[in-house]
Amino acid sequence: MSGHQEHQHSAGGHDGHSHGVTADADRRWLAAALTLITTFMAVEVVIGLISGSLALLSDAAHMLTDAASIALALIAMRLAARPARGTFTYGLKRAEILSAQANGLTLLLLALWLGYEAVRRLIEPPAVQGGLMLATALAGIVVNIAAAWCISKANRTSLNVEGAYQHILNDLFAFIGTAVAGLIVLTTGYDRADAIATLLVVVLMLKAGYGLVRESGRILLEAAPAGVDPDAIGDQLAAQSGVVEIHDLHVWAITSGQPALSAHVLVTPGGDCHAVRRDLEKLLEAEHRISHTTLQVDHAPAETLTVTGPGSGPAAGDLAHCEDPHGPTHSDQPHQH
Numbered sequence: 403m404s405g406h407q408e409h410q411h412s413a414g415g416h417d418g419h420s421h422g423v424t425a426d427a428d429r430r431w432l433a434a435a436l437t438l439i440t441t442f443m444a445v446e447v448v449i450g451l452i453s454g455s456l457a458l459l460s461d462a463a464h465m466l467t468d469a470a471s472i473a474l475a476l477i478a479m480r481l482a483a484r485p486a487r488g489t490f491t492y493g494l495k496r497a498e499i500l501s502a503q504a505n506g507l508t509l510l511l512l513a514l515w516l517g518y519e520a521v522r523r524l525i526e527p528p529a530v531q532g533g534l535m536l537a538t539a540l541a542g543i544v545v546n547i548a549a550a551w552c553i554s555k556a557n558r559t560s561l562n563v564e565g566a567y568q569h570i571l572n573d574l575f576a577f578i579g580t581a582v583a584g585l586i587v588l589t590t591g592y593d594r595a596d597a598i599a600t601l602l603v604v605v606l607m608l609k610a611g612y613g614l615v616r617e618s619g620r621i622l623l624e625a626a627p628a629g630v631d632p633d634a635i636g637d638q639l640a641a642q643s644g645v646v647e648i649h650d651l652h653v654w655a656i657t658s659g660q661p662a663l664s665a666h667v668l669v670t671p672g673g674d675c676h677a678v679r680r681d682l683e684k685l686l687e688a689e690h691r692i693s694h695t696t697l698q699v700d701h702a703p704a705e706t707l708t709v710t711g712p713g714s715g716p717a718a719g720d721l722a723h724c725e726d727p728h729g730p731t732h733s734d735q736p737h738q739h
Contacts, residue, residue, distance in 0.1 A: 428556040428563065429476055435552040435570070436472045439465050442545040446538055453534035456523055457580045457599040460516045461542060464576060464607055467509050468569040472553075474501035475566055495657040499618045502561045502658075506614030509569075513607035520600035530596045532588030539581035546574040561621070561658035565614050572606040579603065617658075624654040627661045635690060639665070639682055644673045646702040653692070662694040668702035675699040 443465040450458035481497040550570040556563050576599075583599035586592050617628075626632050632653045640648045651665040663686060669678045679699045686692040 429479060431552045431556040432472050432476055432479075432563070432566070435549040435566070436469060436476070438545055438549045438552070439469050439472070439570075442542065443469060446542065449534055449538045453531035453538075454528055455530050455535045455538075455580075455584075455596050456516075456519055457583055457596045457603065458535055458538055460520075460600045460603045461539075461573065461576050461580055463512050463516060464509075464569070464573055464603060467505060467512060467607075468566060468573060470508065471501075471505040471566045471569060474505060475563060477501070495660065496622070498561060498657050499621045502565050502614050503618035503622070505565060506611045506618060509607050509611030509614065513604045513611060516600055516607070517604040520597045520604060523597040523600070524594055527593040527597060530587050530593045532584045532586070532591075534584075535596065536581055536584030536588055539577045539584055542577035543574060543581065546570055546577060550574060561614075561617055564658075565610070568613070569610055572610050576603040576606055621655045621658065624652075626653040627655045630661065630690065635663070635686075636665070638689075639667070639685070642678070642681060642685065644669050644678045645682075646670055656694065660694065661690075661692045662696075663692050664696035665698070667697050667699045669699060671701050671703070673701065675701065 443462050446458055446462040446465065450456075450462055475498065478498040478501045481494040484494055550567065553563065553567045553570055579599045579602045583595040586595040620628070630653055632651055635653065636648045636651045639645060639651075645667060647668040649666050649668075651663070653661065653663045655661050667678065667682065669675055676699075679697050682697060683695050686695055
């Protein structure tokens with residue numbers, strides 16, 4: 403074996419986490435929520451057209467994106483559960499992230515269209531049937547509570563599942579606003595209340611869409627997961643017994659809830675590379691919940707113990723490599739003991 407290849411140890415394994423029974427249960431809960439949402443959405447579109455309520459139509463549009471989100475989540479969960487093979491060394495776990503971003507972009511585009519329509523109706527409000535609007539909104543509250551309960555039973559560490567759950571909650575708040583607007587139209591005849599309720603829905607859609615695009619974008623750009631400070635982790639690893647320096651440290655997420663880390667570790671000359679690697683892996687899993695790790699461990703040359711500062715790490719040819727059948731590797735600033 404070449405000394406430079408000292409090699410990968412991946413605590414998460416080549417195919418990452420297993421979903422198994424939990425994934426099957428998640429799919430059942432999501433399918434139940436999807437059935438509730440699509441059935442009510444079809445009814446709401448018809449009533450919205452009959453009553454002339456843009457608020458009901460905007461709620462239906464929001465529910466359409468929720469249904470699409472859940473459908474994409476179900477498809478992505480099946481793709482993500484496939485084992486890694488060939489050139490897809492992580493499998494298709496990023497399918498969940500791609501569907502979350504598509505759903506977020508759809509929410510933003512729909513919000514812009516509905517916002518335009520709401521402003522137009524504020525200027526020239528059409529006649530709205532407040533009674534139908536109120537009754538439908540009350541029914542929507544009940545349906546959304548049931549759908550939210552179903553999704554709450556699934557694994558919400560998935561960005562898709564959590565996104566769908568937040569959308570259902572947004573729908574619930576939107577239906578409450580629509581019910582209030584319907585009551586106002588029914589009792590006072592103030593038709594602009596319908597457009598005002600629509601604008602409230604638009605704000606919720608913008609918030610949810612932006613959140614999904616931002617979080618999925620972080621994963622696709624391989625930024626460190628939210629709440630994880632790579633520099634702090636590097637300093638902590640470098641402070642462990644037997645460690646001289648940590649460099650080429652990288653932290654990213656394979657998919658939501660599955661962080662990964664790689665680093666090059668230099669240990670004291672003559673130190674036990676295997677023991678150091680095992681200790682670092684245990685620390686990362688226990689304190690940072692990072693179980694998918696790739697640590698390349700080498701003995702530091704003697705001069706490394708007296709040289710400090712960025713860019714002062716040893717050349718690859720100077721390293722005394724550990725003969726480890728496990729062990730590749732990436733903050734580019736070295737962390738030294």
